[in-house]
Each structure stands twice: as structure tokens, then as C-alpha cells.
Amino acid sequence: MPANNDRPRDRNLPPRNTVREARASNRPKAFFWILGLIAVVGVAALGYEVSKPKSRSTDVREVADTTNAGPAQGYLIGKVDAPVKILEYADFECPSCGGWATVTEPDVRTRIINAGLANLTYYDFPLQQHRNTLAASNAAACADEQGKFWQMHDRLFQAQDEWNGAATEQPKPFFKRYAGEVGLDVPKWESCFDARKYQKRIGANLADGLRRGVNSTPTFVIGSKLYPGMRSYDEMKRLVDSVAKAAGPIEVDGIASGTPKK
Amino acid sequence: MTKRMIVAALALAGIFISLYLTLYKLGVIGELSCSIGSCETVNASKWSRFLGLPVAAWGLLFYLDVFAIALIGTLARFEDERVISVVLVAEAAVGVLFSAWLTYLELGVIHAICIWCVTSAVIVTVILFVSVADLRDMRDLPAVTG
Numbered sequence: 001m002p003a004n005n006d007r008p009r010d011r012n013l014p015p016r017n018t019v020r021e022a023r024a025s026n027r028p029k030a031f032f033w034i035l036g037l038i039a040v041v042g043v044a045a046l047g048y049e050v051s052k053p054k055s056r057s058t059d060v061r062e063v064a065d066t067t068n069a070g071p072a073q074g075y076l077i078g079k080v081d082a083p084v085k086i087l088e089y090a091d092f093e094c095p096s097c098g099g100w101a102t103v104t105e106p107d108v109r110t111r112i113i114n115a116g117l118a119n120l121t122y123y124d125f126p127l128q129q130h131r132n133t134l135a136a137s138n139a140a141a142c143a144d145e146q147g148k149f150w151q152m153h154d155r156l157f158q159a160q161d162e163w164n165g166a167a168t169e170q171p172k173p174f175f176k177r178y179a180g181e182v183g184l185d186v187p188k189w190e191s192c193f194d195a196r197k198y199q200k201r202i203g204a205n206l207a208d209g210l211r212r213g214v215n216s217t218p219t220f221v222i223g224s225k226l227y228p229g230m231r232s233y234d235e236m237k238r239l240v241d242s243v244a245k246a247a248g249p250i251e252v253d254g255i256a257s258g259t260p261k262k
Numbered sequence: 263m264t265k266r267m268i269v270a271a272l273a274l275a276g277i278f279i280s281l282y283l284t285l286y287k288l289g290v291i292g293e294l295s296c297s298i299g300s301c302e303t304v305n306a307s308k309w310s311r312f313l314g315l316p317v318a319a320w321g322l323l324f325y326l327d328v329f330a331i332a333l334i335g336t337l338a339r340f341e342d343e344r345v346i347s348v349v350l351v352a353e354a355a356v357g358v359l360f361s362a363w364l365t366y367l368e369l370g371v372i373h374a375i376c377i378w379c380v381t382s383a384v385i386v387t388v389i390l391f392v393s394v395a396d397l398r399d400m401r402d403l404p405a406v407t408g
Contacts, residue, residue: 031267031336035274042278049282049291170306173374 064126064134064203072208073201075140075149077109078119084240086118087221089125089209092136092156093164094217100230101157107233118240122153123205125217131165134202139175141198142189143182151182264341265396269350269389270332276325276385279378283318294378304376309367317364321382324357328389347397354390361386 074087090097112118124137136156143152155178161167163174172193179189192198209219213226220227220236223243231239283305285291294301304310310317328350335346361383368375 031271034267034271038271038274038278042275042281046278046282046285049295050285052291167308168303168306170302173300173303 064124064137064199064206066203066207066210069204069207070200072123072204074121074123074205075144075153076119076121077150078113079116080119082113082116082119084118084222084243086120086236086240087123088120089123089205089212089214089217089219089221091125091127091130091133091217092140092153093130093133093160094127095160096230097218098157098160100218101154104230104233104236108236111233112237112240117244122149123209124202125206125209125214125219126202127217131169132163132171133165134199135171135175135193136163137202138193138196138198139171139179139189141201142192143179143184145192145197146184146189148182148184152178152184155182264336265392265399266332266335266341266346266350268392269354269396270329270336272385272389272392273325273329273332276382276389277322277329279382279385280318280321280325283378284316284322287316287318294376300374301376301378303374304368304372304379307372307374309364309372320360324353324386328353328357342400344397344400347393347400350393351390351397354386354393357386358383358390 090101108120113120124141126133126137140149140152140156143149156163156175159174159178163171168174175193176186176190179186212221214228216228218228218230220231222236222239223246227239282291283294286294286305287310294305305318312320331346331349331353334340335343335350340346361379364379365383368379
């Protein structure tokens with residue numbers, strides 16, 4: 001097929017050689033100056049960023065310290081002198097704890113706790129395989145400082161999917177948002193959270209669970225027995241009723257004080 | 263400046279942005295400088311990985327590739343090579359689609375915007391426009407024979 005170089009072109013295009021010349025004309029200087037400029041700016045900016053001190057390490061995982069843990073201190077809901085004490089050992093990131101907290105616990109609260117049949121004390125039991133659970137326990141402990149542990153507890157469990165270790169490596173922005181939503185003094189909460197002010201308390205709660213033989217979450221202690229796993233409302237009610245009837249309140253009191261079982 | 267040079271310059275800027283986000287993801291950089299939006303929320307989300315690699319690393323590979331092809335395309339012997347223009351347009355189109363998906367995730371799912379990701383999305387969009395213009399120029403060139 002003959003070259004169509006001599007065919008008149010159909011649009012108002014520059015003569016064909018001009019395009020080629022324009023392409024060839026000024027390759028070296030301006031182009032390389034611009035690339036050089038971008039490279040220098042880029043390298044300088046990256047160099048600056050890399051040399052900035054790191055404010056946190058991304059690969060060290062925090063775990064609760066159970067060595068020399070002080071006395072456990074859970075979070076109570078319900079009447080202090082309720083006849084039956086329920087202890088809950090839970091992990092904010094564990095899905096079944098989330099299921100229990102969002103599905104069953106509302107009923108337990110209205111029909112057992114608010115009815116004065118029992119009270120419930122929540123103890124942190126952060127599991128090591130959950131990346132963000134300890135941070136969540138800190139977020140809740142710092143909410144407790146402002147009297148809003150349970151609001152934060154509920155908010156954390158409701159939105160577990162959003163901040164858990166599978167969703168993010170940095171849960172703090174979520175917790176900070178919840179802090180605002182549940183009506184905390186956010187700057188105060190934030191300084192508490194950043195300082196890990198209640199880390200020892202969390203470690204002590206974990207140590208308490210370990211001493212009691214808790215090895216999964218959620219685990220409930222009702223009366224003198226350990227009940228691992230989720231419990232339905234009916235089961236809870238039955239257990240509370242049986243403890244109220246059978247066990248004397250003195251024994252139950254001993255457990256509810258949060259001191260380790262001998 | 264030819265259009266391919268513009269593409270190469272934009273891709274080089276893209277290399278630095280994606281390198282920055284990749285270094286953050288690798289833990290070399292402690293915190294992202296982010297005057298607008300919440301870069302860390304986005305870059306720490308589960309969406310920040312794609313097929314086992316950080317999204318930023320995909321971006322880095324993408325920009326390196328575009329940069330190399332555009333740079334080769336500015337060499338005198340490849341200047342009139344239409345294949346280069348076609349490849350640039352195809353790659354840029356993939357880049358734009360991927361960026362559009364990421365931007366959708368930022369706005370619609372993560373509810374946080376990362377200014378560096380948006381900058382990258384703008385760069386890849388401009389690369390696409392310039393590459394398309396380059397391909398049109400190619401069409402206007404007579405076929406090079408011999």
C-alpha cells in the first residue's frame with residue numbers, strides 16, 4: 001500500500017512535520033530541569049519525613065501487664081447491694097462479647113439489673129490476639145474517669161467492626177469520635193487515653209480473671225461458679241434466680257468485691 | 263515540552279507521593295503530615311491493602327511504570343511510536359478507575375479523606391487527559407516507514 005503522505009489532510013491540522021518537530025524540539029533542557037526539580041523537592045521532603053522522630057512504633061503491640069498487678073477494679077452497673085453479683089470478663093474486640101453486649105445485655109439490664117435482682121461488674125480481659133482491644137479498654141477506662149464507662153462500653157461494642165484489628169491498625173480516631181458522641185470532655189479523655197492512665201487497672205483486671213481461671217471471653221462469674229461463653233437472657237435469669245435462692249448473699253458478696261478467689 | 267514529558271513529570275511526582283505513603287505503611291515514617299483530612303484513618307483502614315500489598319505500593323509500581331514508559335517515549339527513536347501512547351492511555355485509564363474506587367471508599371465507606379490520596383487521584387486523572395491528547399497527536403502523524 002502506497003504511503004499516504006501526499007493525501008490532503010481532512011482537518012485544520014498543522015503541517016505534519018510541525019507536530020514531529022514540536023515533539024523533537026526541546027527535549028533536553030527544560031524537561032530535565034523540571035524532572036530534576038521534582039526529584040529534589042521529593043527527595044528533600046521524604047528525607048525530612050523519614051528523619052522526623054517517630055512518635056509511635058507500628059510493630060510493637062501493647063499487651064496488658066499482669067506482673068505486679070494491683071487489686072482488680074471492675075466497672076459496676078446496678079445497685080451496689082444487689083442480692084446477686086454477676087462478674088463479666090470480656091474483651092472489647094471479641095465478637096461474642098460484642099454479640100452478648102448488643103443483643104442479650106440490654107434485656108439483662110432492664111429486667112435483671114434495673115429490677116434490682118443483680119448487679120454486674122465488667123472486668124477487662126484483653127486477649128493478646130486482638131490488636132486493638134487494649135486500646136479499647138483504655139478508651140473505656142478513660143470514659144469511666146468521667147463517669148461514662150457504660151456509655152463508652154456500649155458504643156465500643158456497637159461499632160466493633162469499625163475499629164477492630166481487622167478493620168484498622170489505628171483505632172484512636174474512632175475512639176475519639178465515640179468520646180465526643182457519648183458526651184465526654186474529649187481533650188481530657190484524650191490526654192488520659194494517650195497517657196494510658198489506666199493501663200495498670202486493666203492489667204489488674206486481666207490478672208484477676210486469670211487467677212479465677214478465665215481463659216475465654218466472655219466468661220461470667222455468678223455466685224461461686226464460672227460460666228464461660230455467651231449466655232442467653234433466660235439462662236442468666238435462671239442462674240441469678242438459683243443463686244439468689246440457694247447461695248447466701250455473704251458468699252456472693254465475697255466474690256463481688258473483686259478480690260481474687262483463694 | 264511534549265505531552266509525554268508532561269506525563270513523565272506528573273508520574274515522577276506520583277512516585278514521590280506513593281513512596282511517601284508506602285514508607286508510612288512500612289513503618290519507616292511515624293506519622294503522616296496531613297493538613298487536610300485524616301490520612302492515617304484512611305491509610306490504616308482495611309482498605310489500604312489490595313491483593314496483599316499496600317495500596318500505596320501498587321501506586322508506586324504504577325507510577326514507576328508510567329514514568330519509565332513515558333520517559334522511553336520521549337527518546338528520539340520512540341517519539342513517533344504509537345504503541346507507547348496506547349499503553350500510556352490504557353495504564354492511565356486503569357489508574358483512574360482504581361483511584362475512583364479508592365476515592366469512593368474514602369468518601370462512602372471510611373468517611374475520611376486523605377489529601378495525598380486525592381492528590382494522587384488528581385495526578386492520574388491529568389495523566390489520562392494528557393495521554394489521550396498524546397494519542398490524538400499520534401493519529402495525526404503520518405505512519406513512519408523505514
